[in-house]
Amino acid sequence: MHKVAIFGASGYTGAELVRLIATHPELEIAALAADRRAGSEMAEVFPHLRHLALPRLARIEEIDLGEIDLVFCALPHATTQEVVAALPAGMRVCDLSADFRLEDPEVYAHWYGRPHQAPALQAEAVYGLPEFYRERIRTARIVASTGCxxxxxxxxxxxxxxxxxxxxxxxxxxxxxxxxxxxxxxxxxxxxxxxxxxxxxxxxxxxxxxxxxxxxxxxxxxxxxxxxxxxxxxxxxxxxxxxxxxxxxxxxxxxxxxxxxxxxxxxxxxxxxxxxxxxxxxxxxxxxxxxxxxxxxxxxxxxxxxxxLVKGASGMGVQNANLMLGLDETAGLMLAPVFP
Missing domain, CATH: 3.30.360.10 (Dihydrodipicolinate Reductase; domain 2)
Structure with a gap:
């Protein structure tokens, strides 16, 4: 089992990551971070997940990353760059925000109204659209999932x-x-x-x-x-x-x-x-x-x-993580659509 952490677990994409990973055959949720809800149980934030045995929500700085294989960042835009820059060297990251999607930091600054806070890391980030960048994603340290x-x-x-x-x-x-x-x-x-x-x-x-x-x-x-x-x-x-x-x-x-x-x-x-x-x-x-x-x-x-929330965010994130960790790309993702 590969242990993962989810930063921003109290948002919609964080909850979708939990829902998808809960039945994933080779991923285990080892840590959940949500600064404003730190100390809460996930069931208090999302009652539809109360059937799952999940870690208590914590602040990012409280999480022991020693045994974590990959971090999902489901944080608000313009906050992920500094968080990723503070992670241990070599920590693999699947980012669901917009912070690493644009290859040119100057283009990022133009569209998001603030300077890029980690331009050196941007150089190694891969645009996370698996159907077009599959081979690069497999070896990437940072993957920036595409906007929905x-x-x-x-x-x-x-x-x-x-x-x-x-x-x-x-x-x-x-x-x-x-x-x-x-x-x-x-x-x-x-x-x-x-x-x-x-x-x-x-x-x-x-x-x-x-x-x-x-x-x-x-x-x-x-x-x-x-x-x-x-x-x-x-x-x-x-x-x-x-x-x-x-x-x-x-x-x-x-x-x-x-x-x-x-x-x-x-x-x-x-x-x-x-x-x-x-x-x-x-x-x-x-x-x-x-x-x-x-x-x-x-x-x-x-x-x-x-x-x-799935192929446009968390599902694509899990698909990218599967590639990054050398797993079957479809693992945990072949759920049929909900209808009606």
């Missing part, structure tokens, strides 16, 4: 850019996401009365996941790519649906996605013309993708769905 919105769009678009079947300058990503993506901290804008019975666009032209699209699509195209992307907040707890409008032959687009993901255990391309639903991946590590033609020749719509 970014992952949804990248799964849909990157293979098409790489295959040259879409025009990279004609991509529009219209994305809807559930409220759990905003985290568990109390926010007036996230109150039930504020979000129910309607939905709205937010951070138009300024969403931080644009930086991840820029980074990853430029690699795929071999030149800068600037997509149009708008996120919308849905009055539902989980799920992301990205509707992507592209210029290219619909059948060639479908064939490119099907070929690229044919051997991927968590990526499923639906028959041409079928549309994926968020409810069909809820609570799972699966991604469903669909391609449809449009009434205008040479145009197509690509739809991708995933669960933002």
């Amino acid at each position: 919105n970014a992952a949804t769009g990248i799964f849909a678009m990157r293979p098409l850019i790489e295959a040259g079947v879409v025009d990279p300058d004609e991509i529009v990503i219209d994305l809807k996401t559930g409220v759990s993506g905003a985290g568990r901290s109390a926010k007036e804008a996230m109150l039930h009365a504020e979000v129910s019975e309607g939905f709205h666009a937010y951070n138009i032209g300024r969403h931080r996941h644009l930086a991840e699209f820029d980074q990853e699509f430029a690699k795929a195209a071999g030149r800068p790519v600037s997509v149009r992307f708008t996120a919308h907040l849905l009055p539902q707890n989980r799920g992301i649906l990205a509707t992507c409008y592209v210029k290219g032959d619909p059948q060639a687009i479908h064939a490119a996605l099907a070929e690229r993901y044919a051997a991927e255990p968590f990526l499923q391309v639906l028959p041409f013309g079928q549309t994926p639903h968020t409810r069909h991946v809820r609570g799972s590590n699966f991604v469903h993708l669909g391609v449809s033609d449009e009434r205008q020749p040479g145009r197509a719509t690509v739809v991708a769905v995933l669960d933002n």
Whole structure:
């Protein structure tokens, strides 16, 4: 058994890590950290986990890392860099925050409004999208799991850019996401009365996941790519649906996605013309993708769905950890979606 610690265990992604690792055949939760809830039992914070025998929540500095094989960081953005920098040299880290996702510290400073606090560590961090960086993740010390919105769009678009079947300058990503993506901290804008019975666009032209699209699509195209992307907040707890409008032959687009993901255990391309639903991946590590033609020749719509707390966060984190520890990549993750 490989012993792991979870920093930030009192948040949604921390709870999802516990839920997934609890039935993992080769991972054991040896420590849980949550500074504001230090001293509490996990069952007090998340009653749905009371059936599990878990360590008491502690402060990060109180945890003995001597026997820990890997640390999951499910901490708020802009806090992980300093925490990771203070860990023992060589400690392997799977980070679920945005702190190590952007390869250029100056780009990070531009999008997150503060200087990078660990630029030397950034140089050894690997972008944590397993389907594209699997071999690098296996040997990495620090893996930065992809942002949930970014992952949804990248799964849909990157293979098409790489295959040259879409025009990279004609991509529009219209994305809807559930409220759990905003985290568990109390926010007036996230109150039930504020979000129910309607939905709205937010951070138009300024969403931080644009930086991840820029980074990853430029690699795929071999030149800068600037997509149009708008996120919308849905009055539902989980799920992301990205509707992507592209210029290219619909059948060639479908064939490119099907070929690229044919051997991927968590990526499923639906028959041409079928549309994926968020409810069909809820609570799972699966991604469903669909391609449809449009009434205008040479145009197509690509739809991708995933669960933002699983494949968009904690499930991807466990998938990365499996690779880092030399385990079966799918271990602990082949849970069927919850339906209805």
